[in-house]
Amino acid sequence: MQLILWRHAEAEDIAASDLARQLTTRGRKQAQNVARWLRARLPDDAVILASPAARTMQTAEALTDQYRVVRELAPDASVDAVLTAAGWPEGIAPAVVVVGHQPTLGEVAAHLLDAGTDKAARPRGWAVKKAGVLWIASRERLGDDHAVLHAAITPELV
Template sequence: MNLILWRHAEAEEIAASDLARQLTTRGRKQAQNVARWLRTRLPEDAVILASPAARTMQTAEALTDQYRVVREIAPNASVEAVLEAAGWPEGIASTVVVVGHQPTLGEVLATLLGNETNSDGSVRRSWPVKKSGVYWIKSRERNGDGEAVLFAAITPELV
């Protein structure tokens, strides 16, 4: 399975509610640039899941209008909710793109790819993910054990 975690692009700071926050002009450009990079690499049968927040749906729409809104991956979702929605590690499809939020996406990364330690020796529970950043993870089996392998990490500035 390919699991692609895509943080929503830059959004306005103030709106009627957190879920209503829209992408800024810069955010729309970020989403379009990353979507262009993804579009050339995704299989046609990739499944796109977006949080019910306006900013995640607008980010997903830069890629396609064929996406599913999954309320379980709304802001502050659990790692388990994201992995369950995607069907990790077998997958609900061979490639699943989750358009979501920090710190949840960073927590998914820390869980799948291994925790690091902070300077004080405590375990880091979340990785930083830039706005409109993408982490592409592949699941595989090696010696009878499941593994998560980082395939790509992209920021809008790199595409």
Template structure:
């Protein structure tokens, strides 16, 4: 399975609710640039899951109009919530893109790649592409790519 953890792009600081915060002009550009990079590498059957926050939905929409909003991916979700939504390590699909938030995505990456309870930092609109594999009977997580909007 391929699990892509994609943090939402830059969002406005203030809105009526946290879930209502929209992307800034800069955030839209960040998301579009990373989506362009990602789109050329994703299989057609990739499943895209987004938090119910406006900023994550807007980020996902730069990649595709085929995404699902998953309430359990809202801000302050747990790493377990993300892994369950994606079906890690076998996957609800061969490739799952999670469009979500910090520090949750950092917790997922640290858990899978470092066997740690820490939260690794991830820039806005940045992503980690993690693959599951089996080696000698052991499940492993392998980093396939890390991307930030300033590298695209």
């Protein structure tokens, strides 16, 4: 399974509610640039999951209009909620893109990739820039599941 963690692009600071915050003009450009990079690399059968926040749906829409809103991915979602939604490590599809929020996405990356972290404890999260992508693959080796970082991209690098 390929798990692509995509943080929403830059959003306005103030709105009627946190879930209503919209992307800024800069955020729309960030999302479009990263979406172009992803589109060139994602398999056709990739599944896109987005938080119910307006900013994550707008980020996902830069990639495709074929995405699922998963309320369990809302801001402050747990690591377990993200992994369950994506079906890690087998996957609900060969490639799953989760468009979500910090600090959750950084915590998912830390949980999967920090080999020295006590998996029972909540891991310290990695910093993920707005519109940044962490591409992680699962693989089985000698009967154990492992996570491998395939790419870490920021909007400035695409």
